[in-house]
Amino acid sequence: MTDDIFGQETSLSDPxxxxxxNKVQLGVLAHGADAPVHLGKLLEAEPGFTLAQSAKGLFLMLLGRSEMRDGAMEAMKAAQIGYESALPRERLYADALKLWLAGRPSQAVQLLEQILRAHPADSLAMKMSQAIRFVLGDNQGMRRSVERVLSAYAPDHPGRGYLLGCHAFALEETGDFTKAETAGRQALWMAPDDAWGLHAVAHVHDMTGNARAGLDWLTGREDAWSHCNNFRYHVWWHKALMHLDLGQTELVLDLYDREIRKDRTDDYRDISNATSLLMRLELEGIAVGTRWEELSELCAARTEDGSLIFADLHYLLALAGRGRAGDTRRMVQRIHADAATAGRNEAMQRMADPGRAAASGLEAFGEGNYGLAFDHLAQARGTMQLAGGSHAQRDVFERxxxxxxxRAGRLTEVTAILDARRAQRGGAEDTYALARRSLISAALDGSGAQSLPAE
Structure with a gap:
């Protein structure tokens, strides 16, 4: 038995x-595109390595697609082959995978936390806890988890930079923007390929309405995310959001075509980047041409998936109001049906809340029934955090x-939402919010300002 790069004992003996x-773990921490390649080679050489098989299954579950469950199930079965000879720490990874496959990711996280109590410097367990909590919308848990293990990471620990990147993002998502920016900058200094820490700082600039500073931060640091898997598209998405806030819509569309949808995958994370950006553009009255058509075709094939409500809601953005009334109705009905049979399955529980109200709201918005859309979407607001993702990602539904x-004339209620949005951002407002306040003010004083663009 030998220790890995993070000082954790493993059941491996071959150097x-x-x-x-070690390359797999570092690749996961850096969101590296080469991590699956290294994992494939490792499993060819060590098919009975329970920890690697379990990690593979967890990685597949994080992809949030129904067809990945079969692969995750196979990984779980393979993990059981060497289970008895595996170390206790390694077995807990397998147990966590089993719980997630049973629809209980929160309990899977608790097993990862059990690992971290005994092995606080296990960087993979730290990252996986962060990743699953992110899917669950547990930002407070993300912060508690990473802060419990901070003291275990000496300055020379190979995972310290990535740990600080996770801390930076958790700080940002819990509203501690100043500390988040400091931690993110330090993370990138310690681990130059830590795209997660880099993007945490981008989130800070988004939340504080400082697009110019965000562009200054990202520009020239492309090497920090060029090595990434599809996470690199998400960083480009952040840059596009900054250009949008500055009114530079031609640059936004250029980034969309050249980087964000460079590879036209149906990965839900790539779809969410694309659909949310196009919707933001349309809300500003910007014509996006035929770009919805490609997304609508892909999303129409996902109406029965039901793995994550976060994914489903972004699929609906590409269907509702796009001449896909039948597909939209099927997806909304499926979400309601899943919600009715949720039981202990956490994904299905999120179909119920916030899923049902949010999905019905998106359908009504696409039909131009803005009063009904507002009723449903406003109802979903209180629990939208449970859909997972970040504040920046969920902001498309807020908008x-x-x-x-x-559009429905509910100006007093909208003002309250804008006030709450400003408070969440530490008192800062972006150009989107300022423009909506101007519209409301003009409507209330009767000056007859131009209304929002209609769908």
């Missing part, structure tokens, strides 16, 4: 296999709620 395992309310 070449250990080297591959649609606000715009639906303005």
């Amino acid at each position: 070449a296999s250990l080297d591959l395992w 649609m709620t606000i715009d639906a309310g303005i």
